[in-house]
Amino acid sequence: MSPPQLGIEGQSQCNVSLMASSSSADCITQNGLGLKERNYLGLSDCSSVDSSAVSSVPDENKNNLNLKATELRLGLPGSQSPERDSDFPLLSSVKLDEKQLFPLAPSKDGICSLSQKTVVSGNKRGFADTVDGFSESKSNMFAEGNWIFKTAGSDSGQPKLATKTEVPAKASQECNNKINGSNTNNPPAAKAQVVGWPPIRSFRKNTLATTSKNNDEVDGKPGPGALFVKVSMDGAPYLRKVDLRSYATYKELSSALEKMFSCFTLGQCGPQGNPTREMLSESKLRDLLHGSEYVLTYEDKDGDWMLVGDVPWEMFIASCKRLKIMKGSDAIGLAPRAVEKSKNRN
Amino acid sequence: MLNYFPEEVLEHVFDFVTSHRDRNAVSLVCKSWYSVERFSREKVFIGNCYAVNPERVIARFPRVRSLTLKGKPHFADFNLVPPDWGGYVYPWIEAMAKHGINLEELRLKRMVVSDESLELLAKSFPNFKSLVLVSCEGFTTDGLAAIASNCRFLRELDLQENEVDDRKGQWLSCFPDSCTSLISLNFACLKGEVNAAALERLVARCPNLRSLRLNHAVPLDTLQKILTQAPQLNDLGTGSFVHDPDSETCGKLKNAMKKCKSIRSLSGFLDVNARCLPAVYPICTNLTSLNLSYAPGIYSNDLIKLICHCKKLERLWVCFFIKLIHYTYFFSGVPLSNQGLNWIMQILDTIGDKGLGAVASTCKELQELRVFPSDLYGVGNAGVTEEGLVAISAGCPKLNSILYFCQQMTNAALITVAKNCPNFIRFRLCTLNPTIPDAVTNLPLDEGFGAIVQSCKGLKRLSVSGLLTDQVFLYIGMYAEQLEMLSIAFAGDSDKGMLYVLNGCKKLKKLEIRDSPFGNVALLADVGKYETMRSLWMSSCEVTFGACKTLAEKMPRLNVEIINEGEEIEASPDDRHRVEKMYLYRTLVGPRRDAPDFVWTL
Numbered sequence: 047m048s049p050p051q052l053g054i055e056g057q058s059q060c061n062v063s064l065m066a067s068s069s070s071a072d073c074i075t076q077n078g079l080g081l082k083e084r085n086y087l088g089l090s091d092c093s094s095v096d097s098s099a100v101s102s103v104p105d106e107n108k109n110n111l112n113l114k115a116t117e118l119r120l121g122l123p124g125s126q127s128p129e130r131d132s133d134f135p136l137l138s139s140v141k142l143d144e145k146q147l148f149p150l151a152p153s154k155d156g157i158c159s160l161s162q163k164t165v166v167s168g169n170k171r172g173f174a175d176t177v178d179g180f181s182e183s184k185s186n187m188f189a190e191g192n193w194i195f196k197t198a199g200s201d202s203g204q205p206k207l208a209t210k211t212e213v214p215a216k217a218s219q220e221c222n223n224k225i226n227g228s229n230t231n232n233p234p235a236a237k238a239q240v241v242g243w244p245p246i247r248s249f250r251k252n253t254l255a256t257t258s259k260n261n262d263e264v265d266g267k268p269g270p271g272a273l274f275v276k277v278s279m280d281g282a283p284y285l286r287k288v289d290l291r292s293y294a295t296y297k298e299l300s301s302a303l304e305k306m307f308s309c310f311t312l313g314q315c316g317p318q319g320n321p322t323r324e325m326l327s328e329s330k331l332r333d334l335l336h337g338s339e340y341v342l343t344y345e346d347k348d349g350d351w352m353l354v355g356d357v358p359w360e361m362f363i364a365s366c367k368r369l370k371i372m373k374g375s376d377a378i379g380l381a382p383r384a385v386e387k388s389k390n391r392n
Numbered sequence: 393m394l395n396y397f398p399e400e401v402l403e404h405v406f407d408f409v410t411s412h413r414d415r416n417a418v419s420l421v422c423k424s425w426y427s428v429e430r431f432s433r434e435k436v437f438i439g440n441c442y443a444v445n446p447e448r449v450i451a452r453f454p455r456v457r458s459l460t461l462k463g464k465p466h467f468a469d470f471n472l473v474p475p476d477w478g479g480y481v482y483p484w485i486e487a488m489a490k491h492g493i494n495l496e497e498l499r500l501k502r503m504v505v506s507d508e509s510l511e512l513l514a515k516s517f518p519n520f521k522s523l524v525l526v527s528c529e530g531f532t533t534d535g536l537a538a539i540a541s542n543c544r545f546l547r548e549l550d551l552q553e554n555e556v557d558d559r560k561g562q563w564l565s566c567f568p569d570s571c572t573s574l575i576s577l578n579f580a581c582l583k584g585e586v587n588a589a590a591l592e593r594l595v596a597r598c599p600n601l602r603s604l605r606l607n608h609a610v611p612l613d614t615l616q617k618i619l620t621q622a623p624q625l626n627d628l629g630t631g632s633f634v635h636d637p638d639s640e641t642c643g644k645l646k647n648a649m650k651k652c653k654s655i656r657s658l659s660g661f662l663d664v665n666a667r668c669l670p671a672v673y674p675i676c677t678n679l680t681s682l683n684l685s686y687a688p689g690i691y692s693n694d695l696i697k698l699i700c701h702c703k704k705l706e707r708l709w710v711c712f713f714i715k716l717i718h719y720t721y722f723f724s725g726v727p728l729s730n731q732g733l734n735w736i737m738q739i740l741d742t743i744g745d746k747g748l749g750a751v752a753s754t755c756k757e758l759q760e761l762r763v764f765p766s767d768l769y770g771v772g773n774a775g776v777t778e779e780g781l782v783a784i785s786a787g788c789p790k791l792n793s794i795l796y797f798c799q800q801m802t803n804a805a806l807i808t809v810a811k812n813c814p815n816f817i818r819f820r821l822c823t824l825n826p827t828i829p830d831a832v833t834n835l836p837l838d839e840g841f842g843a844i845v846q847s848c849k850g851l852k853r854l855s856v857s858g859l860l861t862d863q864v865f866l867y868i869g870m871y872a873e874q875l876e877m878l879s880i881a882f883a884g885d886s887d888k889g890m891l892y893v894l895n896g897c898k899k900l901k902k903l904e905i906r907d908s909p910f911g912n913v914a915l916l917a918d919v920g921k922y923e924t925m926r927s928l929w930m931s932s933c934e935v936t937f938g939a940c941k942t943l944a945e946k947m948p949r950l951n952v953e954i955i956n957e958g959e960e961i962e963a964s965p966d967d968r969h970r971v972e973k974m975y976l977y978r979t980l981v982g983p984r985r986d987a988p989d990f991v992w993t994l
Binding site: 240241242243244245246247248249250253254 | 467469470471472527553554555581662685686688711764765797822824826855879881906907
């Protein structure tokens with residue numbers, strides 16, 4: 047059965063009831079958007095989107111059809127809809143690479159680009175195509191196109207013309223839109239190629255960059271930010287990153303890590319390095335990870351390597367800077383109970 | 393007649409003349425006034441540390457007690473000036489120590505301050521009372537420890553947005569028990585921890601403490617204890633504002649806040665649990681200044697709730713959180729059409745402007761507003777558009793200073809703002825896309841800014857952005873009669889633009905231009921103009937080496953510095969080569985001797 051398409055144009059009566067993770071109950075209102083999105087800072091929040099925000103939506107979209115079956119989930123564009131896992135925020139099952147979270151100004155002629163690795167997707171097109179009566183200015187905002195401006199030595203004297211021709215490209219497929227990301231054809235650029243724009247003091251930029259990773263709530267609810275930390279495993283050729291805030295207990299974390307790193311232990315990986323379904327034999331993995339073979343450790347704020355599991359979860363995520371899956375033999379220096387403890391945690 | 397006044401009388405009268413500009417004017421009247429004024433001046437302001445040298449300052453003002461120095465050009469804030477460019481304070485401290493100056497106050501901005509300088513400072517001036525460092529670098533907490541240990545009468549240690557290395561040396565614990573004179577302590581920019589017990593004891597023994605800004609490493613329970621000890625505070629910067637909101641600590645905090653009836657200024661919240669924010673509501677009613685620009689963790693609705701309590705606010709700095717969504721939404725497993733996504737963005741879109749709407753309806757006394765983007769690369773900021781600005785201008789008639797980062801702007805909005813708020817003294821608009829045109833008409837934003845300069849007759853500082861032609865500079869030259877500082881980026885079509893400004897703005901002091909097509913004709917048209925200004929910065933423009941050399945030859949009292957980076961360092965570059973970065977400033981003391989290799993003074 048094909049699910050209904052959410053096309054706002056044609057189906058003005060269709061309500062979108064967006065389900066976020068069940069643990070953020072306050073996000074979900076009658077008409078509400080419970081958006082468990084992650085932005086490129088890795089921060090996710092839906093608590094500040096309430097029904098009053100929805101009230102600004104054009105009338106045809108306001109209605110009370112709460113289509114529970116129609117849950118709006120988030121996923122990487124171009125990928126399949128991830129499994130429904132009611133306990134976890136959607137994204138925990140989709141391993142996100144931060145590098146893919148910067149679908150910003152596409153660069154034309156490589157002059158400027160603020161995007162990191164662009165997310166490739168055939169679904170992503172410019173917003174310019176909206177024809178359903180939203181204000182001109184808003185759609186222009188998304189259609190405003192590329193940030194073409196002169197960099198040193200280039201296009202001397204004519205930067206504005208370049209911009210003018212690009213800007214009115216409402217229908218342009220290559221329009222910058224802040225959501226869908228940039229031109230998929232463009233090579234990724236790690237940072238803005240224009241130094242010093244926008245003019246924000248580097249102190250401020252650096253401070254906010256660090257903060258965005260560290261904001262947390264102590265009361266156990268998922269905090270307003272994601273907390274991506276690197277996870278390394280002895281012997282693995284590359285590291286991974288996990289969002290500690292997408293888990294609520296040590297058990298969830300260790301399950302996720304098992305899945306993530308099983309390909310290294312079992313020697314099989316899918317094309318993206320993700321374990322294929324056939325390999326997920328949890329008990330087998332668990333044995334591997336929680337037997338004497340591997341120990342999960344983390345580096346805390348002071349730079350010390352600690353055994354995972356000693357402190358309450360919230361304290362752990364507040365102090366964890368990175369994770370390391372050590373071979374049990376390397377972890378002999380840790381408390382002898384460590385290995386038993388890790389078994390017991392299951 | 394006035395010549396017959398005894399000098400003592402003159403001196404007494406001059407005591408009431410405090411602004412350095414007025415004192416400068418006073419000193420030009422006649423020789424005896426010059427003489428009386430120079431011996432009585434205690435506060436000296438040097439807007440460009442290379443315009444003069446320490447010896448000359450000390451020679452002219454031997455009784456100086458307070459020195460303010462500014463070093464690097466403004467664009468250094470945005471990484472346009474390489475490190476090691478200059479701006480060292482050490483020679484100044486050394487000279488003053490040598491000449492036995494009774495220094496009590498030192499205020500530095502964009503200077504390089506070494507630990508050595510701080511140690512020398514701490515040990516050379518027994519009456520030293522006040523150190524204010526803004527956007528400086530080069531020192532560590534060891535330098536702060538020297539200040540804390542040695543300055544027996546220290547009243548003020550104010551560190552704003554400095555890059556400080558943390559040496560984990562417990563600098564704060566170095567304040568001796570005998571130190572009871574602190575009035576102001578601001579270490580919000582430090583990254584490391586301080587000893588909480590030492591901090592509490594310090595606060596407890598300084599009854600005159602009025603201003604305290606903690607860094608994010610200070611936990612909430614320490615804040616609570618401090619506030620209990622210091623209910624007399626006027627200005628508070630919170631440390632970490634994260635705790636279980638139902639805990640006893642938060643309850644105690646709220647009670648302590650209720651007793652702090654004097655707090656008028658609030659900042660901090662770098663780490664924040666928004667559910668703890670209601671603890672500060674008791675002080676919101678009397679707040680005149682609120683800085684949440686480092687609080688990206690407070691989302692719009694909590695922000696709005698907070699602001700709604702702040703009816704007396706005169707100064708507000710906020711950042712609006714970007715809610716960019718980078719994933720396609722799935723609707724029952726099927727990717728959303730673009731319309732659907734656009735719809736969602738519309739909703740999120742309004743949050744920033746909505747927050748500003750709340751400000752507009754609550755804060756009728758607002759004079760200064762700064763709206764920063766809170767995301768990493770300053771892009772997106774989907775929530776803030778021209779609508780927010782218009783709402784603010786309509787709701788806050790006393791607005792006179794604004795810094796506004798936004799996604800888009802329109803001429804119509806700017807014209808409305810100009811009508812609503814003719815009192816702007818500082819108007820800085822930054823569109824995140826530097827050459828974005830009017831969002832509705834696709835025209836340049838010339839008319840909008842033209843309206844601003846025409847209406848705001850007292851405008852002293854202006855930053856323009858968006859798509860702009862020479863026309864905007866014609867307006868600026870015609871109307872911005874009081875303009876002292878102008879920042880231009882990616883604007884203009886030809887030399888005419890710059891010429892309009894140089895010819896028209898008689899009071900211009902600082903002009904900084906980047907990535908704009910202004911060249912030699914504009915640069916050389918009126919070389920005498922630059923001696924009436926503090927400085928001119930031009931980067932990625934069209935000026936050539938030859939023109940800079942010509943200028944330097946004609947004007948010996950200007951330092952024309954070329955900053956060479958990268959591979960283009962040639963022994964003698966061709967005159968026709970474009971200059972990447974040029975910084976020129978008037979000076980009494982010729983080329984500076986501390987310039988690094990990559991800086992050439994022509």
